[in-house]
Amino acid sequence: MRIGVVTFPGSLDDRDAARAVRACGGESVPLWHGDDDLRGVDAVILPGGFSYGDYLRCGAIARFAPVMDVLVPAAQGGLPVLGICNGFQVLTESHLLPGALIRNDHRKFNCVDTRLVVENASTAWTSDYEAGQEITIVLKNGEGGFVADDQTLDMLEGEGRVVFRYVPDADGRNPNGSYRHIAGITNERGNVVGLMPHPEHAVEEGYGPTLDGRGFFTSILTHALETAAKA
Amino acid sequence: MTTTDEQTQTGTHAQAAAAEPVAGLDTVEHATRTPDIDQPWSELGLKGDEYASIREIIGRRPTIAELAMYSVMWSEHCSYKSSKVHFKLWGENTTDEMREKLLVGIGENAGVVDIGDGWAVTFKVESHNHPSYVEPYQGAATGVGGIVRDIMSMGARPIAVMDPLRFGNLHHPDTQRVLPGIVAGVGGYGNCLGLPNIGGEVVFDDCYQGNPLVNALCVGAMRVEDIHLAKATGVGNKVILFGAKTGGDGIGGVSVLASETFDSGGPAKRPAVQVGDPFAEKVLIECCLDLYAAHVVDGIQDLGGAGLSCATSELASNGDGGMRVELDLVPLRDASLQPHEILMSESQERMMAIVEPDKLDEFMAITDKWDVEATVIGEVTDGDRLVITWHGEVIVDVPPRSVAHDGPTYHRPLSRPAYLDALNADSASALARPETGEEIRAQLLTLIGSPNLCDKSWVTDQYDRYVMGNTALSQPDDAGVVRVDEETGRGVAVATDCNGRFAKLDPYTGAQLALAEAYRNVATAGAAPLAVTDCLNFGSPEDPGVMWQFRESIRGIAEGCKFLGIPVTGGNVSFYNQTGDVAIHPTPVVGVLGVMPDVSKRSRSGFRTDGAHIYLLGTTRPELDGSEWAHVIHKHLGGLPPVVDLAAEQALGRALVAAAEAGLVEAAHDLSEGGLAIALAEACMRHGVGATIDGLDQVGVDADGTILDPFTALFSESSARALVAVPAGSAAQFEALLGEVPHRRIGATGGRDLEIAGLFSVSVSELESAHTFTMPAVFGS
Known part of the structure; x- marks a missing residue:
């Protein structure tokens, strides 16, 4: 199964995402921001980093990269897409996912191992988890506060589209001030998932807090195999 | 375009x-x-x-x-005009054997060493002190940017950064201006570059008020032929x-x-x-x-x-x-x-x-x-x-x-400062000591929350330590460890250290203690020390006393490196760190780089399971002059720094590396500021696993052969020591490979308390509360 990883100028975790794909049995395919085709991949990861230096607004410039012109319609047509951190910001800027990511409420960059509850284990990227399962992966961002209007938040919750929530601390706070502790969401079809924490930093023994991130990369392989079987 | x-x-x-x-x-x-x-x-x-x-x-x-x-x-910064006459000490103390490890030596943008399997590693530490005081965010950010470009220009991919930082009094209003900006600048630049920040130091001392030290280290890797x-x-x-x-x-x-x-x-x-x-x-x-x-x-x-x-x-x-x-x-x-x-x-x-x-x-x-x-x-x-x-x-x-x-080359006058005799005579041995277990317990809690020993995650959580996916160890462990070769796991460990108080008391010994500590930290993580970089932060070279401190420090590092057989590959000098006539403590920050064939075998610093045997390695002497205890409890600085024993450091280092290689180490932590007490507390807090120490009476003896009192055993800062926890089943094998290294089994891991038998007990959560309270109380959470 071929998983594309897009590199924008300023992408940082592209090599890590590709490594995670390989570590979990997939084939990683580098995609360049200036490309106008997706090289026939079965799924795409938009990695973390500071695309275009986060200038203007995180993800706001990457949204206009040539590769997005082909990625957006493909995602709307069902191609699985995972946006991690800056990739999540690109997905909201592209309107593939609702809401926005704003500056952390404590106004500092924050790199911590963070506990998440998996709420939706039926997306293309989370089927190897169980609903209600708690995982610990890395969170590292300066602008990771998920916000949306109440109507959108109600819709996301009502439709089961909240994929991950932060486990709040004793004071009821989450690491970046995200509304309703939302860490990751999906689109209506469940093929596009965006989250702020980094599963690709929790796939290899000794190089991350846990192996809890592997589920993303095994889920997508299962999904791609199923899709291939149906076709 | x-x-x-x-x-x-x-x-x-x-x-x-x-x-x-x-x-x-x-x-x-x-x-x-x-x-x-x-x-x-x-x-x-x-x-x-x-x-x-x-x-x-x-x-x-x-x-x-x-x-x-x-x-x-021809400015001081670019030409090293006041310092370069002393650089011949580097050459004079570099043997052919040391030179063989160098692919590129001092004088280029950064030195390069061979780490085996065709890999070369380049690393260097530099200062950006004055700009960071004037404009903390940009000064610190461009300090990171500059050292990263030095590493790039050797042909290497930068793979990690570290930032030894020193500030004035934690509670001084200007520290609240300078520190958040510097930390945000280091993070803002390094995070956006995608380089893991794997360690460094955060030190507070009144002597840095008005002269914060912002040193930045970068490590890069390349194939040997790509230099x-x-x-x-x-x-x-x-x-x-x-x-x-x-x-x-x-x-x-x-x-x-x-x-x-x-x-x-x-x-x-x-x-x-x-x-x-x-x-x-x-x-x-x-x-x-x-x-x-x-x-x-x-x-x-x-x-x-x-x-x-x-x-x-x-x-x-x-x-x-x-x-x-x-x-x-x-x-x-x-x-x-x-x-x-x-x-x-x-x-x-x-x-x-x-x-x-x-x-x-x-x-x-x-x-x-x-x-x-x-x-x-x-x-x-x-x-x-x-x-x-x-x-x-x-x-x-x-x-x-x-x-x-x-x-130009200056031969600046140098002379041993007149105040040193009186300073060296003013030993900490005259200071009042805690007498009961309860008093020792209270002082431990004070120390563990004091500015230099408190939890620094307020700072380090602002740095990305995971990016690149190769970080095997990072702060607050003893050294930062990153993988270089993804196939074999071959990689490097780096640590930087300097205790400016020791260097103030005796710059030659203080500089060697900085070298010894960085060397020990790298070995504690399980890596064989290979090479050295240094950032020499001093006052005005126009002051003969400062110039003497400078020369003594270089001599200390150079002769120490010769003994240890690890070459200095490059570094940086920062003078004029002073306000008026008052200079900072001499602060020769030493970075040591070590190599590991497989970084997945690195030793971590925290106790993880119950029932492991706890060993204290090395010799403990009654050495409290210049200690963190004297500094925090009595605001005292005087006497003579701990004895340097580089042969002991070398033997200890070999044992720590061999034990890690053999997979015997559950936890290993070096002893430095705050001595055994702080090392134990830190090892307990890392994963919330307690310990019972029942062998305090075996820790050491004084010059007369009298058993050290519990307070001295806990807080002495003798060098060449480390704490190692070993699973009970591996104890015999571990003891066998220690050879001549003095060692005592002083207790065992387990429970939720740190108990010093017969003296006191403190819960790990109480230690944690005291440890984590300090920085958020000043800077907000």
Whole structure:
């Protein structure tokens, strides 16, 4: 199964995402921001980093990269897409996912191992988890506060589209001030998932807090195999 | 986005313009005609005899542009004029055996060592102290940017950074101005570059009030055959400036900022601090790596302090010919910049490459791919002159070596400060000590929450330690460890250390203790120490006492390295860290790099399971002078620092590496500030696993052979010691490989309390509360 990883100028975790794909049995395919085709991949990861230096607004410039012109319609047509951190910001800027990511409420960059509850284990990227399962992966961002209007938040919750929530601390706070502790969401079809924490930093023994991130990369392989079987 | 066509056009235009002199331009021809014009050499920081020597070298008065170049390149920061007479101590103490480990030694942008399997690693630590005091965020950010470019220019991919930081009193209002900005700057720049920040130090001491120390270390890796050097060779080869455009920021930053103290009433220095753009640097890193992979770069140099003045003169000086540069071709952010300002500008994120003409198109195709602006601004010439023109007129014509390498050398007077005798006589042994278990417990809780020993995650959580996916260990563990080879797991460990109080009491011993601690930290993580870098932070070299401290420190490090057999590969000197007559403690920060065949075998610092045996390795003496205990509890500094025993460090290091290699270590933690008590508390807090210590009476004896009292056993800061927890089943095997290393089994892990038998017990959660309270209380959560 071929998983594309897009590199924008300023992408940082592209090599890590590709490594995670390989570590979990997939084939990683580098995609360049200036490309106008997706090289026939079965799924795409938009990695973390500071695309275009986060200038203007995180993800706001990457949204206009040539590769997005082909990625957006493909995602709307069902191609699985995972946006991690800056990739999540690109997905909201592209309107593939609702809401926005704003500056952390404590106004500092924050790199911590963070506990998440998996709420939706039926997306293309989370089927190897169980609903209600708690995982610990890395969170590292300066602008990771998920916000949306109440109507959108109600819709996301009502439709089961909240994929991950932060486990709040004793004071009821989450690491970046995200509304309703939302860490990751999906689109209506469940093929596009965006989250702020980094599963690709929790796939290899000794190089991350846990192996809890592997589920993303095994889920997508299962999904791609199923899709291939149906076709 | 510049193309060669554009440059050719501009070049032609420049030549056409040569017929008409540029109004007001101080050309070489003009300088020759007007030998007696008064020049602002003093304002540029040059001394009278230095100015006279420039006139002698070039046989006339310098043009304004030449004066600018000489003044920045002959500044203390660039020329090491006060320090370099002492650098021969490095060479004198480097044996052939040590030299064999060096692929590139002192003098290049950074030293390079062979770590095996065809891999080379380059690393270096530098200071950005003064800019960070003036403008904390940008000063610290560009400090990271500068050291990363040094590493890049060796041909390496940067793989990790570390930042040893020192501040004044934690509770001083100015610390609350300086610290958050510096930390945000280090994080803001390094995070955006995608480099894991794997360690460093955060130290507070009143002596750094007004003179915070911002040192930045970077490590890079490459294949041995990919090493690049900063030299311009091959007549007709092109000189290419690439990266960001040149602006007015940082003009004179190096010479002015790095050579003056911050007396009140001085002129505002803010505009002299450079402004960083980490996104531009990230793109530049990837672009350079593509250029190296395509083999289109002959020589390369980063633009840092002294900008184009430094890059052109150093490249030419290191090569075998001359260089001609058309300065008017330099892309500018500010079109009004004068030629001498362009030469001095320290705009960030710029590099200079020497490229063969037939590789130019390929070079430009790669820079285009990354949207990096690249411009041919000159070429390597026959002969031995650096000639710089402005619209066709010659404004610089000098021997490059005279600018880059033949600056003045000072033999500054040095003398042992008179206050030292009284200071050394004032031992901590006279201080009141806790007598009961309860008193010791209370002091442990005070210490664990004190500024230097408290939890630093308020700082380190602002740094990305995971990016690149190769981090095997990072703060608060003893050393940062990163994988270099993803197939084999081969990698490196790095630690930096310095206890300025010890160096104040005795700079020779203090510097060796810094070396010993960094060496020990690397070995504690399981890596074999291989090489050293240092950042020597001192007061004014014009003070003979400071100069003595400086020389003693270099001597201490150099002789220590010789004993340990690990070479110094490079480093940096920062003088003038003082306010008025009051200098900082001598602070020779030492970074040690070690190598591991497989970093997955690294030792971590925290207890993880119940029932492991706890060993104390090394010899404990009654050594409390200069200790954290004396500092925190009594605000006392006096006496003599702990004894250095490098043979013991070496034996301890070998044992720690062998134990890690054999997979026997559950946890290993070095003993330093706060001694055994703090090491135990830290090992317990890491994963919330307690310990019972019942062998305190076996820790050590004093000079008379009397068993050390529990307080001394817990808080002495004797060097060459480490705490190791070993699963009970591996204890015999562990003891067998310790050989001559003194060791005592002092207890076992387990439970949720740290219990010192017969003295006191404290819950790990109480330790944690005291440990984590301090920084958020000052800076907010």
